Amino acid sequence: xxxxxxxxxxxxxxxxxxxxxxxxxxxxxxxxxxxxxxxxxxxxxxxxxxxxxxxxxxxxxxxxxxxxxxxxxxxxxxxxxxxxxxxxxxxxxxxxxxxxxxxxxxxxxxxxxxxxxxxxxxxxxxxxxxxxxxxxxxxxxxxxxxxxxxxxxxxxxxxxxxxxxxxxxxxxxxxxxxxxxxxxxxxxxxxxxxxxxxxxxxxxxxxxxxxxxxxx
Numbered sequence: 001x002x003x004x005x006x007x008x009x010x011x012x013x014x015x016x017x018x019x020x021x022x023x024x025x026x027x028x029x030x031x032x033x034x035x036x037x038x039x040x041x042x043x044x045x046x047x048x049x050x051x052x053x054x055x056x057x058x059x060x061x062x063x064x065x066x067x068x069x070x071x072x073x074x075x076x077x078x079x080x081x082x083x084x085x086x087x088x089x090x091x092x093x094x095x096x097x098x099x100x101x102x103x104x105x106x107x108x109x110x111x112x113x114x115x116x117x118x119x120x121x122x123x124x125x126x127x128x129x130x131x132x133x134x135x136x137x138x139x140x141x142x143x144x145x146x147x148x149x150x151x152x153x154x155x156x157x158x159x160x161x162x163x164x165x166x167x168x169x170x171x172x173x174x175x176x177x178x179x180x181x182x183x184x185x186x187x188x189x190x191x192x193x194x195x196x197x198x199x200x201x202x203x204x205x206x207x208x209x210x211x212x213x214x215x216x
Contacts, residue, residue: 004107166184
């Protein structure tokens with residue numbers, strides 16, 4: 001292994017609880033009910049795919065796809081930037097330091113919008129840590145297609161088979177495996193009980209035990 005590629009939401013930051021509060025309010029503004037299927041369908045997808053899913057599950061919605069997508073983008077960004085106490089998940093910074101010391105290259109590959117990913121990257125200084133920061137708007141197709149992870153490997157200058165992905169969502173795990181990469185599922189912020197059974201392994205905390213198991 002030569003590189004580690006990180007998802008962002010639910011992996012580096014515990015943002016899913018923020019989105020959980022924002023989504024019902026969004027659906028209320030759109031005039032449609034918020035179902036369990038909506039909660040699951042919005043996890044790990046980009047804004048366009050999320051809006052498409054909303055339209056498919058709620059054909060009664062009175063807005064255009066473009067309007068739903070824009071409302072969805074604004075809702076998520078507002079939830080993220082409004083969280084003054086937002087921090088990296090416990091243990092992530094320690095893993096960053098250890099991986100850098102061992103010579104691993106690192107990247108963030110998130111399905112979130114450019115403003116959201118850029119906000120988090122600037123807030124936590126990813127430009128000093130990551131060799132690449134990729135958002136969902138930089139690829140034409142979203143997870144579970146492998147494009148975003150293949151782009152990350154290319155930008156890092158490594159082969160896909162030399163990459164480890166840290167993910168939490170079903171679509172993200174499938175995308176990593178489709179890219180030919182090793183994938184571990186972080187379960188410590190899995191508020192939606194997402195299916196992560198396709199990952200190579202699962203771990204609940206960024207601790208020394210998990211790090212030594214996967215990287216030493």
